[in-house]
Each structure stands twice: as C-alpha cells, then as structure tokens.
Amino acid sequence: GIKVSSLNEVKWLDLTIDGADEYDDELNLIKGGGGALLQEKIVATASDRMIVIADSTKKVSTLGAFPLPVEVLGFGMPTTQLLLEEMLNGLDVMGNKATPRMSGDEMFVTDEGNHILDLHLGRIGNARQLALILNQVPGVVENGLFIDICDVIVTGHGDGTVETHDINSGETDTAQFLPEPVENVFRDAGV
Template identity: 45%
Template sequence: MTAAKSPDALSPAEALKREAAARALDYVRSGMKLGLGTGSTAKHFVDLLAQRVAQGLEVVGVPTSEATRAQAESLGVPLATLDEHPVLDLVIDGADEIGPDFSLIKGGGGALLREKIVATAAQQMIVIADASKKVARLGTFPLPIEVVDFGVAAIRRSIDKAARAAGCQGLLTLRRRPDGHVFVTDQGHLILDAAYLSISDPATLAARLSEVPGVVEHGLFINLASRVILAGADGVTVLDRA
C-alpha cells in the first residue's frame, strides 16, 4: 500500500482540494457502489476513501481512468467494472469549471469519456473542487473534445462550424504530453482543446458537438451534477442544484 502525502506537506491549493474531498466522504455509506473520478482533487478523495476502507468501510469503486484504477488498487480500495455494476449509487469527481447551473467543463486530465459514462450510470454525482473552479460563465478553461485519430483536419473544420452555430469561436489545439508526444486517452483517442473563452449556452454547444462525426465525447457535463462541494478561504460550502 502506497502512503498518502501528509496533509501538512500540501500546498494551500492542494489543501483546499483535500478539504472538499474530505467533506464528500460524509455522503459515502457502507455498501455503496462508487464511481471514482480522475484528476488532482479526485486523487485526494481516493486517498481519504482508502483510509476509511482500512478502518472497515465496505464499498466497491468503479474507476474512471487507468490512473485512478492504479491508485485505488495500490491503496487497497476494492474495485469492479461498470459491466459488473452498471448502476452506481454515487460518483465523486472534480471539475475544471463549474457554472451557475452546475454545468461543468471536465476533461483536463484526459478522462472525459469514461468520466461521463460513469457519471451517467450513477444515481447522484457530487463534484468536489476548490472555490476558484466556480465561475459565472464557462469557457475560460479550454474545452476538451475527444476525437478519433482519422481525418482530424476534417473533424476540426466540422467542430469549428458546430461551435460557430452555438455562438462560440476559438482556437483548437491538439493536446500533447509534456514530452511533446501526442496525448492519447485510455480509449486510444485524441483530444482537441477548444479555447472558446466564453460559452453562453453550454447545452446548445454540447448538442452541436455531439452531432459532429468523429467526435467521441466532449467535456461539457450538462444536468449531471446534483451537489457541489467547494473549499475556500472561508471554509467548505455545499451547494445543491435546485
């Protein structure tokens, strides 16, 4: 079992993420089937969940990425697949941006396809984040769009056309790893990051992008999150969607 990093050694930003993750544990009950998110904030949740499992909490986790699977396995969290448990009680995951109506941008970690499949299979989605992720309008964070590796130039053109029809325009950048190689998702796809800056109608953009041949999935999560847990300088706030 890999030891978790001491809370005292965390940066202020990471400490806030861990506070949000800790509050999310209040909603976990023994016997639950849990979707385990991907990303820096979800990583804290898996760390803390593993501590509860070691103390006797009985849960089964369904990871949204190979990175989360490896982390959970190393910490002793029991895992299963979505084929074994196609209906989950709860998924807890982070977000890159959270809009006023709980619309989300996700996919900064590259796991948006599996994250959306798992979120859709869950009876409830709780989003954990530091308070800076709550925004008045989505779009400052580039929107990840997962695409197949065939005809990427043609797919780009179709994405641009679809985005303009939804009132958005911006540069599409093929995601690369720090070493310069093209980023490939766990499902073997590519990601185009769209710098739209401002998305006035996330639902319309989501619908338009979903119609583009070659687009596997996009990072707009609409009507999926029901609760948001935000950690900030003034403490932890829990928000529920009306």
Template identity: 50%
Template sequence: MSETLKREAAARAIELVEPGMRLGLGTGSTARHFVALLGDRVRQGLHVVGVPTSEETRAQAEAEGIRLTTLDETPRLDLTVDGADELDDRLRLIKGGGGALLREKIVAAASARMVVIADASKRVAGLGRFPLPVEVVPFGLAATQAAVEKIAAHFGSQGAVTLRRAGAVPFVTDGGHYILDIAFGVIHEPETLATALNAVPGVMEHGLFIGMCSTAFLATEGGVVVIENSAG
C-alpha cells in the same frame, strides 16, 4: 488553493458514503484526496466497491486496498465523486482537463448521484474560461477538427481549436483517442453547443457535463461551500 482545503472538500463527500455502496471514483487532484480518504475508511472495515474513471485512479485505488469492479459487472452505481475544471451556479460543468472525460461521463451517467469536489477557483459565472476538451478518434482527425472548428466559430469561440499534445506527440487518452481543446472564452449556449458537438462523426465525447451533477462541495479559505442543483 492548498491541498489541505481540497482534502476538506473531499472529506465532506466521504460523509455521503455508506456501507455497501457502489461508487464511481473520479480523476484529478481533488478526487485523489477522496480516494485516499476512502482507502482510510476501507482499512477501518468499510465495505464498498468502486469503478475508477481512469487508469491513474485505478492504480491509486488498488494501492489503497479499495475493491474495484467494472460497469459490465456493476452497471448501476449509487454515487460518483469527481472533480471539475469549471462549474457554474446551475452545476453545469466543464471536465476533461486531465483527459479522462469519456470515462468520467460514462461513470457519472451510470450513477444515481454525482457529487463534485473542487476548490473555489473553479466556480465561474459562465462556462468557457477553461478550454473545452473534445475527445475524438484519431482516424479522420483533420476532417473532425474542421467540423469542430466550424461549430466553435458558430458559437462565438474567441480562440483556437488545438490538438492536445504530450511533448512532441499527441496526447492519447486511456481509450486511445485524441483531445481537441477549444478556447471559447465564454460559452453562451452550453446545452445547444453540447448537442452540436454530439452530432459530429469522429467526436467521442465532450467535456460539457450538463444536468449530471446534483451537489458540489467547494473548498474555500472560510470553509466548504455547498451548492445544490435544485433541478436534480
């Protein structure tokens, strides 16, 4: 999918931004286009404030001249715009391919509305083709991974649970955690799986975003497709 089409999806999301809004700024290749377009509008006089979901997004937003805040200073946001690694027609998501899932979920949960921008390849009939990220604390990693593997097997995982690496060392998130990636293949019961993973000591968060996204703008060769979550 070309960067031009991703930018078209981001442009649709920019139309939702109003003066004075408190915005959650997502992470990833498509979200970068949104932040760039927002920077254009800020330089034209738009007054907004943003909470970045990663240090990467923070650096881009600062370079664009976007005024930033924190959830401690601004605990309620009007709108979060972010990408997704997968989404189904009920707007259930898998996120975390870039390693920012914990901050992304905290920011999304603090927002009155979450909008996803993505290319059409991210739309799936059922979640699970993209490995499910699970963010874990380094302490007790072997025990936590064993518990996650047991849950994955119970829910029919077709592949392994692997520690994400950055070369020869574990990948470390902005929060100082590790990520386990579960190669499910197909996730038949995302809601129940989410509950099971949440109950594991050592699991900080997982990449299932359920009941959080209200609208998705998907870039296709024929234009931007809009999916609305009728439930919320």
C-alpha cells in the same frame, strides 16, 4: 478493505464523487482536463447522484474560460478539427480555436486510444446547445460538457469554509472546517 469493481461488473452506481475544471451556478461542468472525459461521463451518467468537490477558483459565472476538451478519433482528426472550428463560428462562443492536446512531442492518447482537441472558447453562451451540437460532428466521440449530471457541489474556500450546494433541493450550506488563524507566539515574542 474496499472492494474494487468495474462498471462492466456492476452496471449502475449509487454515487459518483469527482472533480471539475469549471462549474457554473446551475452545476454544469467542464471536465476532461486530465483527458479521461469519456470514462468520467460514462461513470457519472451511470450513477444515481454525482457530487463534485472543487476549490472556489473553479466557479465561474459562464463556462468557457477553461479550454473545453473534445475526445475525437485519430482517423480524420484534421477534418474533425476543421469542422469543429467552422461549426463554432455560428454559435454563442467568444473563440473558435481547436488545438490538439499534446503530451510532450506526441499527440495525447486517451485511455480509449483516441485524441483530445481543446476548444478555446473564452465564453460559452449556451452550454446545453453546444454539448448537443458537438457530438453531431463526425469524428467526435464525446465532449467535456457535463450538463444536468451533477447534483451537489462541495466547494472549498481559502478561508477554510466549505460550501455545499444541492441543485435538486436548492439548499446551500456553509461550514468552517479549518480553525481561525492562530497568533504566531514566536513573532509576538520577538523571536
């Protein structure tokens, strides 16, 4: 079987394979839709390489259509929310609304005991700048922008093709993994 270890035991990884909520041409990502962005970023940055597997609906020309998760402390969260919204007014984004993530009627709680504010930005003009600025806001633990972390994207398309793009080599390969559609012999026979 496969031996399972924690990052506390091994300290460094050869490879991380994960998904993404959105990605752009430079393989910058939005992650954290499931709420584990802090742990996912720690694991990804403690790896020699990161491969993301996603379907073609996750590819965007500009990040920001998917709400950007920001992990925040519970203490002072309304103040952190206000500071984030005010800070966003001066940046190259379309929206500035920060909403607490809920789990039913309760605030969503991360594995680390924090909360998530989802930023509804519409479009992020400068993801690198935003990633740096977000983490300067008091109360912010981490944000879901993964900038210059992903090395390879494997994208599945509805027609059965899979495209692999390696940002380091600049190479893109395409392969057909699902067979071409087969004729329906029952329909053709009038059944």
